[in-house]
Amino acid sequence: MANTEVNVVRTPCIEVKNIKKRYGSLEAVKDISFSVEQGSIFGMLGPNGAGKSTTIAMLLGLTRRDAGAVSVLGLDPEVDGSQLKSKVSAQLQSPALFGRLSVQELLGLFASFYPEPASVEDTIAMVQLQDKRHSQADSLSGGQKHRLAVGLAIVANSDIVFLDEPTTGLDPQTRRSIWDVMLHLRSQGRTVVLTTHYMDEAEKLCDQLIIVDQGTVVAQGRPRDLISSHFPQDALEFVNPDFSAGEMERLCQIDGVVDHCMAAAGEVVLYSKNASSTLVGLQELAGSCGRQLAEINLRRPTLDDLFLKITGRMMRS
Secondary structure (H helix, E strand, C coil): CCCCCCCCCCCEEEEEEEEEEEEEEEEEEEEEEEEEEEECEEEEECCCCCCCHEEEEEEEHHCCEEEEEECCCCCCCCCCCCHHHHCCECCCCCCCCCCCCCHHHHHHHHEEEEECCCCCHHHHHHHHCCCCCCHHHCCCCHHHHHHHHHHHHHCCCCCCCEEECCCCCCHHHHHHHHHHHHHHHHHCEEEEEEECCHHHHHHHHHCCEEEEECCEEEEEECHHHHHHHCCCCCCEEEEECCCCCHHHHHHHHCEEEEECCEEEEEEEEEEECCCCCHHHHHHHHHHHHHCCCCCCEEECCCHHHHHHHCCCCCCCC
């Protein structure tokens, strides 16, 4: 399922420059700029309240921006909204469904809004709702409604599909099925703009991404490039065996450890340029302190580590 990165020059289909949005005293979007390459999966990664959904609303022309410029397929959503509607589609976080209509009826209705829609039957199969095609929307489970909402976006057969946190609260199997849908859309040359607060989702799927926090972009680029540029080391993760404050300071002096160690939710992460030496030093320190180490995990750094390094805290949901 890992994203296969290919160096292909693509034309930007979305360009955003210094957009801002305020609701009273709340600066939902302080200053966000980015561009999206055509035929890619572009991710907006960040915690709830970071400004992701507000940004999507401005790109769709659903919310007026206070400042900045937006171009979607060469059109300004605020000025050329009527022209843009047939070229983009979206799954929003809280879709309003006609509860008494069946899955097939809803998809047929939404397909009728677009000039060259996808096949309703193909869409039903893509979101794995074949056995629910005649079921009313109100009778579907939460995960099935999520899949239907994604189906309503992709049946449009639009150039750009916006998916606003499409997998939040879903079980792993349903999440994976929606990942497959996004990868299929990209294989067709269509552009997917995804917002999420799941680091693994962004790392596996996205060709390019921005990390948004408190209404600003704190990092942007290809996921693996972002990680490697900040972390040319390995990560050693283990459950904290009740190290004292003084012992925690000694952890950072172990051979190979760079910068500092960080603890969160009972776990400690050491970033090391020499993992084997660090592991030996860690075990020696634990032994000298009378501590028992458990669940030691050597791994490559992830976007979670990147967010923690940039913001000083773990991603909040």
